[in-house]
Amino acid sequence: MNRSYRIAFQVTLDHSYYTSGQTPDFSILPTRDTMSWLKENKMLFRSDETGFRVFYTAAPFVPFTEKELRFMLVLKEGxxxxxxxxxxxxxxxxxxxxxxxxxxxxxxxxxxxxxxxGAESKVFTYIFPQKSENPEALGQLEIRDEAGNIIPLEIPDPDTIPRTAEKEFRYPVDLSKYPEGVYDFKTSLSDNPEVITKQIYVDEQVKRQSAFGLIRITLTEEVLASSFKAQFTTKQSYWRYHFVIKNMSADDYVFSVEDQLGEYSFVQTNNDEMNGYPVVVFDSEQLIPLSELPRKKLRFIREQDGVRSTLVSNLSNPVVNIVNEDVGEPNVSNVFVYI
Structure with missing residues (x-):
């Protein structure tokens, strides 16, 4: 029998860096439990570079109960x-x-x-965020599921966890009889009244895939045909240009960086040296967002006795495809230009 399908919901992965508005950086995979549920309810999953869609059978319609569906975001290249x-x-x-x-x-x-x-397997060792200098201190652990139910822990005793030689508290957790999901790990020490609660996502497949993210859609008949978006925001930073002056005397000129579009201004902040060459440093006075479409019309000017000339008409933008080492402040993007 031929089936007709309608869209149950769709999710786009929006990113303001890209001119298309969507990020192509992810593969999207339903978790094992979600894929099984989709098949049982005669639903289809389809993904592309904009996001993904889930379809349901329109005729005959297969009614379903409320269900939380989970989809892994796996980075193609980080x-x-x-x-x-x-x-x-x-x-x-x-x-x-x-x-x-x-x-x-x-x-x-x-x-x-x-x-x-992060994600953990159903069987793992939980390390308390607290430590203690007291060798007699004991740790206490309580685990709750997403509904707030306490998970019974018996062996070893979760109320008398001894300190290790590294001054840590560790507990072997076995949640193999429980469903995947978010669990609250509540820890305290006998010699410290502070209670710390951390959430851990427990899912063997998510951990094995080294998933970067997870999309959770609570599906009800009320949200059929809905469109959702996961929004990523472009990084903004102060742009710092290091001009390495190799072919002229830096002392003979006044230098400047100009934005011909008039959006951003730059000030000279420092004079430095690299391999025996003088370096002139300019910082943007405003945060500048990165963009897939390079920002042009930034130029490097020299001036002597009122005569101005352009040394570089379109300065490079910060590089985004290589691992960047932090040089100074983490909110500064460094660009090196050789003159």
């Missing part, structure tokens, strides 16, 4: 993405190994972003 993307989410910075999480809330089109401290 260098460029990390160089062009602002990964501060709600005041919290993404660090290597974290898991970026997007989830829907009601009928709002923009998915809510968050950061989880």
């Amino acid at each position: 260098t460029r993405f990390f160089n062009i993307t602002d990964l501060n989410v709600g005041g919290e910075d993404y660090t290597s190994g974290d898991l970026l999480l997007f989830k829907n809330s009601g009928l709002t089109s923009e998915l809510t972003p968050g950061i989880l401290p």
Whole structure:
């Protein structure tokens, strides 16, 4: 029997760096549980460079109960993405190994972003964020699932976890009988009243795939035909130009950097030296967003006795396809130009 399909929902991965508005940096894969559920409910998954879509059977319609669907974001190549993307989410910075999480809330089109401290297998050793100088200190651990239910822990005793020689507290966690999802790990020490709760996403497949992120869509009949977007924001930085003057005397001229479009201004901040050559340094006075379409019309000018000449008519933009070492402030993009 031929089936006709309608769109259940679609998700685009939006990124302000790209002229198309979408990022091509990810492969998108349903988790094993999600793919099985889609097949059981006669739904289809399709992805491309803009995002993905899920389709459902229109005739005959197969009713379904509310279900949380999960889709992994796996980076194809990470260098460029990390160089062009602002990964501060709600005041919290993404660090290597974290898991970026997007989830829907009601009928709002923009998915809510968050950061989880990485994914773990169902069987792993949890290391407390707390340490203790007291060799007699004991650790306490409580784990709750997404519904707030306490996961029973029996052996070893989660209330009397001894300190290791490294002054840490470790507990062998076995969640093999429980579903994939976010779990709250609540830890405390007998000699310290501070309680720390961390969320861990437990999913063997997500960990094995080294997924960068996860999209969670709570699917109900009310959100059928909805369009969602996961929004990534272009990184902004102060651009610092290092002009290495090899073929003239730097003392004989006044130099400047000009934006012919009049959007940004640059000031000379320093004189330096590299391999015996003088270096003239200019910083932008404003944060400049990176863009797939290079910013042109930035030029390097020299002036002597009122006579101006252009040394470079289109200055290079910061490089985004190589690993950049931090030189000085992390919010500064360094560009080296040899004259």
